[in-house]
Amino acid sequence: MCPVYKGTFERTDEPIVREGHQYTEWLIKWVKDFSRSVDYLETRSDVNKRKLGYYGHSWGGYMGGIIPAVEKRLTISILILGGLDRGNYPEDEVINYVSRINIPVLMLNGRYDTNFHFEKTVLTFFNLLGTPEKDKRLVVYDTDHYIPKDEMIKETLNWLDRYFGLVK
Secondary structure, three states: OOOOOOOOOOOOOOOOOOOHHHHHHHHHHHHHHHHHHHHHHHOOOOOOOOOOEEEEEOHHHHHOOOHHHHOOOOOEEEEEOOOOOOOOOHHHOHHHOHHHOOOOEEEEEEOOOOOOOHHHHHHHHHHHOOOOHHHEEEEEEOOOOOOOHHHHHHHHHHHHHHHHOOOO
């Protein structure tokens, strides 16, 4: 399932404000959109409610520092090309959430990513995770804001198999 967050796809009725308290309001809307999506999944008899994961790519990788910290129904997180980013106020700073994430987390990042500086934002994010060491993994590629698709698929499927079991 892919949530259509406020300000994305067909929900672009107003521009996203990226500064001030208005940005915090957008962030709250995005988290609510995700939680409402999980609410919907819980109504489905064909969905295993104990095996819900978060998958985020780029902006979704950044949001993966907030959503899994507040949405307690998630059991794993997979972050592709994410990391810390500066907010405007404490309530929208990823660094204030990431230590509250304690579910298994897989991170796939490019060492030369210009959006998420490796040492400053990626390693700091990874090291601050509240997840036990045995349940977190960081895979680094000698790329920029891109990782090889075959590697992304392989690592993601291995992570899902490890925590959700093999698909029958």
